[in-house]
Amino acid sequence: MSFLWTDKRTNAASASKLWTNIAYIVSTYVVIVNAVGISAELLLVYIATVSGSAVAQRIVDAKYPSTRSPLQSTTKTERE
Numbered sequence: 001m002s003f004l005w006t007d008k009r010t011n012a013a014s015a016s017k018l019w020t021n022i023a024y025i026v027s028t029y030v031v032i033v034n035a036v037g038i039s040a041e042l043l044l045v046y047i048a049t050v051s052g053s054a055v056a057q058r059i060v061d062a063k064y065p066s067t068r069s070p071l072q073s074t075t076k077t078e079r080e
Contacts, residue, residue, distance in 0.1 A: 009061075024050060 005018040031038060031046050 009064075020053070 004021045005013055005015075007014040007017060027046060027049070031043065
């Protein structure tokens, strides 16, 4: 389950990724609990938020594919 808080580019813990996933879990829970009485507008806002975040993350990953933390050490192969 470390994928919930680990940045896949740096393999370091990411507070922003952790809190983003907590927000998704809470909002999904609220949508499920209130599924009967939820308005169409609120459901559209939920869907737009989740899908918009996924699209934005893919754009960032495509623009910065090899971003490394300055503190991350290089491997032996990269030094040769």
